[in-house]
Amino acid sequence: MPFTLNRRRIALPAMVAASAIGLAACSTGSSPASSESSDGGGSDEPVTLSLLIENSEVTVGIAEALTAAYTEENPNVTFDIEQRPGGTEGDNLVKTRLQTGEMTDIFQYNSGSLFQALAPTKTMLPLDDIANMDAVSDTFKAGVSAEGQVYGVPSATAMGGGILYNIPLYEELGLEVPTTWDEFMANNAAIAEAKPDVAPVVQTYGETWTSQLFVLADFANVLAADPEWADKYTANEAKYADGSPAIDGFQHLQDVYDAGYLNKDFASAGLDDGMRMVALGEGAHYPMLTFAFSSLQANTPDQVDDVGLFALPGEEPDSPLTTWLSHGYYASADTENADAVKAFLSWVATPEACDVQTEAVGAQGPYFVEGCTIPDDVPQMVADMMPYFESGNTGAALEFLSPVKGPALEQIMVEVGSGIRSAEDAAAYYDEDVKKQAQQLGLEGW
Numbered sequence: 001m002p003f004t005l006n007r008r009r010i011a012l013p014a015m016v017a018a019s020a021i022g023l024a025a026c027s028t029g030s031s032p033a034s035s036e037s038s039d040g041g042g043s044d045e046p047v048t049l050s051l052l053i054e055n056s057e058v059t060v061g062i063a064e065a066l067t068a069a070y071t072e073e074n075p076n077v078t079f080d081i082e083q084r085p086g087g088t089e090g091d092n093l094v095k096t097r098l099q100t101g102e103m104t105d106i107f108q109y110n111s112g113s114l115f116q117a118l119a120p121t122k123t124m125l126p127l128d129d130i131a132n133m134d135a136v137s138d139t140f141k142a143g144v145s146a147e148g149q150v151y152g153v154p155s156a157t158a159m160g161g162g163i164l165y166n167i168p169l170y171e172e173l174g175l176e177v178p179t180t181w182d183e184f185m186a187n188n189a190a191i192a193e194a195k196p197d198v199a200p201v202v203q204t205y206g207e208t209w210t211s212q213l214f215v216l217a218d219f220a221n222v223l224a225a226d227p228e229w230a231d232k233y234t235a236n237e238a239k240y241a242d243g244s245p246a247i248d249g250f251q252h253l254q255d256v257y258d259a260g261y262l263n264k265d266f267a268s269a270g271l272d273d274g275m276r277m278v279a280l281g282e283g284a285h286y287p288m289l290t291f292a293f294s295s296l297q298a299n300t301p302d303q304v305d306d307v308g309l310f311a312l313p314g315e316e317p318d319s320p321l322t323t324w325l326s327h328g329y330y331a332s333a334d335t336e337n338a339d340a341v342k343a344f345l346s347w348v349a350t351p352e353a354c355d356v357q358t359e360a361v362g363a364q365g366p367y368f369v370e371g372c373t374i375p376d377d378v379p380q381m382v383a384d385m386m387p388y389f390e391s392g393n394t395g396a397a398l399e400f401l402s403p404v405k406g407p408a409l410e411q412i413m414v415e416v417g418s419g420i421r422s423a424e425d426a427a428a429y430y431d432e433d434v435k436k437q438a439q440q441l442g443l444e445g446w
Contacts, residue, residue, distance in 0.1 A: 152328030220395030
């Protein structure tokens with residue numbers, strides 16, 4: 001569906017001040033400056049900047065739109081965009097290219113714990129001095145900083161992680177949005193009985209990273225039960241295998257598998273398949289991040305408003321929504337075009353660039369740049385997300401509160417969701433998986 005560019009200001013500081021990650025802790029200084037960086041990036045010399053991005057549809061759409069708009073304003077700057085896979089394969093590729101000095105001028109990657117694992121002080125170019133860094137929210141900067149220096153600018157919006165669901169199916173069966181795990185499972189049972197051809201819960205292990213949502217999107221529930229859990233986890237004083245609430249995400253995935261609620265092709269289906277199923281009512285629920293809206297818009301545009309969102313239900317009522325910082329754009333420390341890179345990344349941190357993104361792929365949530373706005377007519381899943389932010393009923397994904405994240409979680413969750421490994425065994429295995437990274441980071445207590 002087309003997106004109107006008639007925008008209203010979302011009052012970001014008020015909207016998320018109570019959020020565990022304070023998504024709108026924007027600087028309140030002067031308006032964003034021009035696109036030239038403070039290091040003289042406005043040269044007229046022709047330059048081609050290489051850019052490595054993940055191959056997801058939304059990431060590609062954003063990168064293509066931003067680079068085209070920038071080149072239109074700065075004809076001397078062109079871009080060579082290279083795509084990489086997501087998941088573990090993509091992580092390893094990024095790490096290898098950084099370590100071998102073969103990284104592109106600019107690359108797109110996660111913020112938070114995965115960013116920290118890239119040894120940014122050795123592999124990336126600091127961006128503190130770009131002209132528009134003051135416009136980037138303090139919350140985002142905290143997720144892309146190391147040893148007091150900032151290394152990234154936001155490449156998209158904040159995201160929510162929860163359960164996408166088919167609204168017409170809910171209306172047909174008279175179901176209410178669940179606020180607890182028991183209510184969610186009762187809805188699944190009702191769907192299975194009334195609609196045998198509909199998968200109550202969609203899983204898509206053909207893209208292994210999608211298997212993690214039952215754990216990752218459950219973390220706001222963990223945080224609500226124990227606000228200090230992330231700190232204790234970082235200090236090796238809390239573990240997933242210790243029991244509820246941390247283990248609940250593992251157990252919930254086992255629950256839906258054991259109940260027979262998954263789609264038959266869960267082992268081979270991918271993200272686009274999952275989004276199509278929930279859009280067309282072939283599947284009722286799909287644990288996913290709101291960035292997947294772009295797949296919905298591209299492949300089933302007539303069903304954009306048939307897909308809603310609710311927080312992944314926990315054991316207690318009124319579960320909070322787990323929220324994610326966007327990925328960032330970073331500069332390789334080995335770039336030979338530092339001035340041009342900084343000028344481009346400074347322009348990315350402007351309302352103009354936000355508008356380019358919104359027009360290209362829609363808005364999946366609030367932006368992390370001061371002055372950016374989102375449309376009045378956001379898609380239903382984004383509209384469903386906003387009340388959580390406005391009421392402060394959100395919590396950060398663990399990766400933004402702790403640098404500890406093991407590389408094997410997606411494979412472990414595939415095993416749980418395929419009936420190969422129990423939730424208890426998986427949680428204990430993952431607790432072992434994180435040790436190596438924690439030790440590499442030199443964290444105390446490991």
